[in-house]
Amino acid sequence: MQGRRILLVVSGSVAAFKALALARLLRAEGATVRAVPTAAGLRFVTKESLAALTAQPVMDDLWAAESEIGHIRLARWAELVLVVPASAHRLAAMAAGLADDLAGCVLLATRAPVLAAPAMNPAMWEHPATQANLAALRGRGVRFLGPVEGAMAEPESGPGRLLEPEAMLPLIRAALADGPLAGRHVLVTSGPTHEPIDPVRYIANRSSGRQGHGIAAACAALGARVTLVSGPVQVPDPPGVRVVRVETARDMLAACEAALPADAAICAAAVADWRPAREAGQKMKKQPGAAAPTLEMALNPDILLTLSAHARRPRLVVGFAAETEQVVPHAQAKLARKGCDWVVANDVSGDVMGGAENAVHIVSAAGVEDWPRLPKEEVAARLAARVAAALA
Numbered sequence: 001m002q003g004r005r006i007l008l009v010v011s012g013s014v015a016a017f018k019a020l021a022l023a024r025l026l027r028a029e030g031a032t033v034r035a036v037p038t039a040a041g042l043r044f045v046t047k048e049s050l051a052a053l054t055a056q057p058v059m060d061d062l063w064a065a066e067s068e069i070g071h072i073r074l075a076r077w078a079e080l081v082l083v084v085p086a087s088a089h090r091l092a093a094m095a096a097g098l099a100d101d102l103a104g105c106v107l108l109a110t111r112a113p114v115l116a117a118p119a120m121n122p123a124m125w126e127h128p129a130t131q132a133n134l135a136a137l138r139g140r141g142v143r144f145l146g147p148v149e150g151a152m153a154e155p156e157s158g159p160g161r162l163l164e165p166e167a168m169l170p171l172i173r174a175a176l177a178d179g180p181l182a183g184r185h186v187l188v189t190s191g192p193t194h195e196p197i198d199p200v201r202y203i204a205n206r207s208s209g210r211q212g213h214g215i216a217a218a219c220a221a222l223g224a225r226v227t228l229v230s231g232p233v234q235v236p237d238p239p240g241v242r243v244v245r246v247e248t249a250r251d252m253l254a255a256c257e258a259a260l261p262a263d264a265a266i267c268a269a270a271v272a273d274w275r276p277a278r279e280a281g282q283k284m285k286k287q288p289g290a291a292a293p294t295l296e297m298a299l300n301p302d303i304l305l306t307l308s309a310h311a312r313r314p315r316l317v318v319g320f321a322a323e324t325e326q327v328v329p330h331a332q333a334k335l336a337r338k339g340c341d342w343v344v345a346n347d348v349s350g351d352v353m354g355g356a357e358n359a360v361h362i363v364s365a366a367g368v369e370d371w372p373r374l375p376k377e378e379v380a381a382r383l384a385a386r387v388a389a390a391l392a
Helices: 014-028 047-054 062-068 071-077 088-096 102-109 122-126 128-139 165-176 210-221 249-259 303-308 327-338 376-391
Strands: 005-010 032-037 080-086 114-118 148-151 157-161 185-190 195-198 201-203 225-230 242-245 264-267 274-276 297-299 316-323 342-347 360-364 367-370
Touching (some): 005 014, 005 047, 014 047, 014 080, 014 165, 032 047, 032 102, 080 088, 080 102, 080 165, 088 114, 088 128, 114 165, 122 128, 165 210, 185 210, 185 249, 195 274, 201 274, 210 225, 210 264, 210 376, 242 249, 249 303, 264 303, 303 327, 316 327, 316 376, 327 342
Parallel strands (some): 005 032, 080 114, 185 225, 185 264, 264 316, 316 342
Antiparallel strands (some): 148 157, 274 297
């Protein structure tokens, strides 16, 4: 980050003290940091602290700034704008395009990438208004660093905790650097799908989503703009990634097509091959003495095949094959059948779908590449690097 110019907007949250730590970390990597605290932000940190840690004058008054540097010049000075922490109010102001203070004017005027790290109470984070604001900002290209689940200032826990500054650094580096996936859009699918039988029952599989989410995070860390289409999972959203949550295979296909065009599609989700042909409108009741009902099944859409043959086909399409026997031969057959570029095959006869490690084989027209058993995060990092090399 040597010599890179970063504008740090500090809004009103009890987590604002972590912006001081972030400023110190950024300066330690050689970045020039200028702070623009909001009036609410200065309730939690002081201008003197920000000035000391950035070694730059701190600007918080719109009208005073106009007589010195001006909000337009300040907006154009920045190569990257960080909103850390991003309170619910600041996100709402950003979504509405409000420019009633210096931070709002700069955010509206800048053409630099904007990364926002939300921090708020779980109830505020989950409120439909906040979620609508997030969706609007994502649609305008704002990327989000977190939040994560954890303890709050209040005696409660949940989603809305600020991502730790050390965890933000790789994503900030990726946003600034001409990383190997900078400027690329990568579509990743993850997790299982749930195919409803009736309002309370569904067909699913054991996928945890850990591998797919890890791949999305690894691609983002290399500078990609990532859309993660995820079935129902318990793992947290990767920071810096746009997440689209779905339930069924049909939902997942629609979300994938809506995300196109993309430079690469990595289909790591464990999509159900079949679904009940008819979903009961009411809970199916067990009748005394009656036999178990027979479920008639229908084929689900083939997402990998559809993307491989799509009119807006990504340049690189990667499928996954979870097998319990003849892992490589089945993956080779899948490669030929689906028309994708690679198949990442693994043996799931053990506990791989819920475990922490994976041993995969990369099957392509060039042959088979065997990888050792590795933590899923390392598998994700290696695969992201391989995707970057293929797109270079």
